[in-house]
Amino acid sequence: MTVNRKWTDGMLSTEDWWAVWLGLLMFFAGLFTIWGVDLVGWMTKTKTWEITNLLADFSWGKLVAPAGKAYKEMHPFVSLLTTYVVFTALVCVGAYFQRLNVKRFFWGFTVIFFITWSVWIIGHEAHFKALKTTQSVMQSEIYGSDVYCTSKVNTCSKEINKALKGLGVNTAAGQQPDAETAAKAVDEAKHAVRLSWGLQLGGGFSYMLALAVGLLIGNLFRGLAGFLREAAKPEWFIKTAIVYLGIKLGLMSMKATGFAVELALAGAAATFVAYLFFWPIVYTLGRKVFKLRRDASAVLSSGISICGVSAAIATAGAIRARPVLPIAVSMLIVVFAMFELVVLPTLYSTVAPDQPIVNGAAMGMTVKTDGADAAAGAILDELMVANHYRKTGVQWEPDWILSAAVLTKIWIDVFIGVWAFLLALIWVYKVERKPGQEHVGPSEIWFRFPKFVLGYFIAWFTYVGIAVWFPEAIKAASAGANIVQSPMRGMMFMLTFVAIGVITDFGKLKGMGRLAVLYAIALFAIIAPIAYVVAYIFHRGMMPPILTG
Amino acid sequence: MKADIEFTLVHDGRRWVVRNETFEAQGEQFETLDADLKRALLESGRFSRGERITIFMGYDFDTIPTWLRQYHTHYFNRCVTVDL
Secondary structure, three states: OOOOOOOOOOOOOOHHHHHHHHHHHHHHHHHHHHHOOOOOOOOEEEOOEOHHHHHHOOOHHHOEEEOOHHHOOOOHHHHHHHHHHHHHHHHHHHHHHOOOOHHHHHHHHHHHHHHHHHHHHHHOEHHHHOOEOHHHHHOHHHHOOOEEEOOOHHHHHHHHHHHHHHOOOOHHHOOOOOHHHHHHHHHHOOOEEEOOOOOOOOOHHHHHHHHHHHHHHHHHOHHHHHHHOOOOOHHHHHHHHHHHHHHHHHHHHHHOHHHHHHHHHHHHHHHHHHHHHHHHHHHHHHHHHOOOOHHHHHHHHHHHHOOHHHHHHHHHHHOOOOOHHHHHHHHHHHHHHHHHHHHHHHHHHHHOOOOHHHHHHHHHHHOOOHHHHHHHHHHHHHHHHHHHHHHHOOOEOOOHHHHHHHHHHHHHHHHHHHHHHHHHHHHHHHHOOOOOEEEOOOHHHHHHOOOHHHHHHHHHHHHHHHHHHOHHHHHHHHHHHHHHHHHHHHHHHHHHHHHHHHHOOHHHHOOOHHHHHHHHHHHHHHHHHHHHHHHHHHHOOOOOOEOOO | OOOOEEEEEEEOOOOEEEEOOOOEEEEOOHHHHHHHHHHHHHHHOOOOOOOEEEEEEEEOHHHOOHHHHOOOOOOOEEEEEEEO
16 A cells, blocks of 8 residues: 655655665765775776677677776676676665565566667667768768767767877878878777768667667567566656766756756746646647546646646546546557657757757657657757768767756656646635535645656756866766766666567557547647747757867 | 544545545545545544544555556545534
């Protein structure tokens, strides 16, 4: 039995709080690099590899590596096993306190973990992932158009320039090599590789592959999906990843504080304005056109307008609807979120390639469920950064587009508690006023408040605080922070993609009738266009910083 | 708000049901539920007729399907003041 009575209820038994605990545990562990102790460096990070090179001479070190310098002697496979043991132990403890079936969870998570890492490693094959060097994009007549980077583009480009300097060509002084010298420099650069073809999809390919594998399991291998379902917790994984993203935003804020604050404020304002349009329009459409009952219309309006499943349950609770109503609406939301996740990143990056932040913010207001939104934001980020680089040779700093998508979604999540409280007041005291005196307590706001947001802001503001009050500690703090916010966050995102696919069963749309039609119309004809216009009004002109150095 | 008596609340697909170690009451609507609860409380002899009491009914979130619980953790609680 689980009843929320005290403000501390659920701290050990809900995945929302467990996202905070897992997030903050690694966050605090990462901070220890300030004192020279690396508690997180065992974490595995992926490496970009090339198939012929791997087959010629296989080694785990070409695929993965420990993320921390203090662990550079650790065998890459041991690092991967350590990552598995640590995270499996942590999530199983969480599963125990959430009263899940720990044995089933353990085996399910183990399978999901290794599927995730297999897909992630495959997604890092150079033909899929690697971007061309700056030289290959901007001066292909000298360097050739087939030079790709197996590390960050700037690192690789710098390696080529350094090699050129050794060959007597100082590009910083404006000198240009001939084709032969350029070819030598490319050969000398450690992370440059010539490929006959390349998709240049960046990290986005891994995400799309993970999603495809998850969906295949969820819809074609239902027996396996049933086995994995106990451990397929995309919301838990993504909320933990969002806490880690708070660290990233903290690090980014150190370099661009004004932009981060502007992004947060614009997201809050846009969300508030969007609310004023979404809910009344969808509610009226449900009542007047689709002749839905008042409670069904309210639950559906919140689900589609606000934050998906969470809003549907919160609203149904607020208006005291029978639980079957939010359950049915939630099935719709989860399935439609998958359509949004698949369609919108490609659509936005194709239609508006020069509006990265607007696209990210619009994504946050359109895609329901935190998992699908952050996942769509991550794909959008990878696609837009890679596309822009391919076209211009200029690389936007990664993760700002994702941050725009997550920030708008977080404001929506935060607001749902207040909205549900207001709705409860209206419903109990006005719409269905009864002779009995029912009271609606403000504790309902707290019970509905998304707790993972606390972890996100703690992580964000801690790193901003370090930058402001202990600037000398930034470099040491970044060492640990970068491991938590990059490979750990990346892994939680990848787990989310696989898990969200596993739990999405398109067959659930059968028999949904009017609700499904209303949902589709409202989402694609009302919510998405309005969200885009509102995002444009509040975020137009905002661009991610350009990656330098 | 401090309650005189506390219950868990569930919906069995047709009716709202409240129960604790001692009492159980049910109703398709909240009015009928509250009326049935009043009857049960009076019959117990623990409360006297005309007495005003505050009742807390906390929704048992375990009755929400497991796959849904990861999205949200609270349905609603009712706090009702009734004259017996």
